[in-house]
Amino acid sequence: MPVYLWEGKNRKNESRKGEMDASSEEALRSNLARMRIAPTKVKKKPKDIFEGIAFLQPKVLENDVIIFARQFSTMIDAGLPIIQCLEILLTQQENPTFKAVIKRIKGDVEGGQTFAAALKKHPKIFDSLFVNMVAAGEAGGILDIILRRLSSYMEKMMKLKRQVKGAMTYPIVTLVIALVVVVVILLFVIPTFTSMFAGFGATLPLPTQIVINMSDFVRNNVLYLIGGLFLSIIAYKQFSKTVKGRKVLDRLFLKVPVFGILIRKVAVSKFTRTMGTMLNSGVAILDALDIVAKTAGNVVIEESIYEVRAGISEGRTMADPLVESGIFPSMVCSMIAVGESTGALDTMLEKIADFYDDEVDQAVENLTALIEPFMLVFLGTVIGGLVIAMYLPIFKMASVVG
Secondary structure, three states: OOEEEEEEEOOOOOEEEEEEEOOOHHHHHHHHHHOOOEEEEEEEOOOOOOOOOHHHOOOOOHHHHHHHHHHHHHHHHOOOOHHHHHHHHHHHOOOHHHHHHHHHHHHHHHOOOOHHHHHHOOOOOOOHHHHHHHHHHHHHOOHHHHHHHHHHHHHHHHHHHHHHHHHHHHHHHHHHHHHHHHHHHHHHHHHHHHHHHOOOOOOOOHHHHHHHHHHHHHHHOHHHHHHHHHHHHHHHHHHHHOHHHHHHHHHHHHHOOOHHHHHHHHHHHHHHHHHHHHHHOOOOHHHHHHHHHHOOOOHHHHHHHHHHHHHHHOOOOOHHHHHHHOOOOHHHHHHHHHHHHHOOHHHHHHHHHHHHHHHHHHHHHHHHHHHHHHHHHHHHHHHHHHHHHHHHHHHHHHHHHO
């Protein structure tokens, strides 16, 4: 069905514009007339020559989904039907990829499917958490409240990811810069000194000789070293895709000094925030645990959550299996036990999440404060060590002349 771009004026003589699917221009004008819009300009939308090439299309960002949920919630709260909400969001959406997805969702809903079922067909954009919460909202007649909670939850999760990425980016960038500088020195600077020292006719200091040997090795094997680096990256990626590899690496990440503590705190914050949001929205606890386990991002934590789920299905409380896992702090387990005994588990989980959000903020600040001087010392030691090693023969020659 062709797509038409239109411009027109409503009953209040206000300018409106948008795009709409229609079998013909006459059908479009009829649709606009039913919407009480007098069209002033109508034309077929030109086809995008890159439309069929998937990798050239823009990605749907997490922020796009957050805005979608928040706007949808506002319109549902105002009493608009779902199809009209989707039509408005379709008109306003600027991302062509997301626009196509909303269009398909609208078509599915018009065809008689539930909103949750239509969303489920797009798992790369709307995950199982989003779909299940929307289903609970539709069943309970509180879709506007659920969508508002979802947008708030996603904003907090996005902030959490941004903090963790910020904490990891600084040391990685610093190490890469240090590696590039060292390689440049070994490939281009050291050979100049080597040719100069060749005419000295004396034994070079041990540090100087070590640096020259390193330079010769890198220059003679640079292609092998680059190939080895790429092979190592590929091997790491392949190993991390296996079940055993993920388990080994995730367990190792949890034990890394400083970073391991941050990963645990992020995991606790994410677990409690997601569980609290889902339970508060009416999702069954076993379904909620299944979804949380799949979105944990760490195999060790995922297995612990599945053990909690198995324990609850056998009649146990949530707190006992969490204690046995050894992943979650005792304070968290105790607070969850209190929440279960008082019947306010969802509220307690959200309080824990708020507390651990602050803990993550503090952990990121501490990590940044710890890494900055460490990286400065590391760079100074590596770069300074190379420079001093190459100037030792000159210092030695100057002392002999003196």
